[in-house]
Amino acid sequence: MQRETRRLILLLLPAGIFFSAFFLIPMAELFLIGGTGKEGWAAYASIITNRNYFNSLLATLGVAVLTTIVTLIISGISGVFLQRHKFPGNGTLVAMLTFPLAFPGVVIGFMVIMLAGRQGLIGTVSEALTGDKIVFAYSLAGLFMGYVYFSIPRTILTVMAAAEKLDPKLEEAARSLGASPFRVVVDVIIPGLKPAFISAGAICFATAVGAFGTAFTLAAKINVLPMVIYTEFTLSANIAMAAALSFVLGAVTWIVLALARTAAGGTVAAAG
DSSP states (O other): OHHHHHHHHHHHHHHHHHHIIIIIHHHHHHHHHHTSSTTGGGGGGHHHHSHHHHHHHHHHHHHHHHHHHHHHHHHHHHHHHHHHOOOTTHHHHHHHHHGGGGSOHHHHHHHHHHHHSTTSHHHHHHHHHHSOOOOOTTSHHHHHHHHHHHHHHHHHHHHHHHHTTBOHHHHHHHHHTTOOHHHHIIIIIHHHHHHHHHHHHHHHHHHHHHOOHHHHHTTTSOOOHHHHHHHHHHTSOOHHHHHHHHHHHHHHHHHHHHHHHHHTOSOOTTBO
C-alpha cells in the first residue's frame, strides 16, 4: 500500500508543481497585491461600490452571456447539419468555419473595423442606400460581433464531435411514435448534446470575459473590465486596483467553469 501511495505521489508531483507555479502562486500574489493600495482590502469591494467598475463588470458579463447564447445557437445548428450531411466541399466549408482560430484578437478587431467601422463595408452600403452611415465597430455591438466571430470555430468543432456520437435510432424511435421534427430536436437532439453545449458554452463565456486584444483594438467607446484593468495598470499606475480587479475577474470566470464542469460531468445521454 505504501509503495502504491509513493508511486501515486510521484505521478502527481509534476502536475502539482506545474499547478502551483502557474496558478496557485500567481493568484495568491495577485490577491495580496490587491490589498496593498490606498483602499486596502476594500479594493475588492470597489467592483460593486464603484459605479465605473460595476458598470464595466455588467457590460463584460452581458456581452459574454449574449455571445455565448448566440454562438451556441449558430454552432449548434451548423454543427449538427455539417455532421449529418456530407456533400462535396463539406471538409472545405468546415475548414473555412474554423479558420478564425488562427487569428489573434487584434486581427479580428481590425476585421470588425473594416466591416462596421467609419470606412467599413456596412457604412458604405448604408450610406449609399439611406444617406446615413451605420457605424458600430467601436461600441459593444462591434465587440459582440468580434467575440461571436472567434467563438464559433471552437464551439462548432465541439458540437460536431458530440453530434457524431448521437444514436440515430433514438430519433427514429421518436419519429415512429409520432414526434414532430421540432419535438425530436427538443426531446432527443438537444438533451443528447447538452454536455457539449454546457462545456463549449463555458469556454465561450470565459474567453469572452477575459478577451483583451479585440477590445483593445475597438476601445474607443468600450468600457469592459479587461480594458479598465489595462487603464488602471498603465495610465493610472494603480497596480493594486488592477490586481484586485484581475483577481475578481479570474474568480468569476473560474466559478463559471467549475459549475459548467459539474453540470456537464455526465456522459452524452443519447450517445451510442
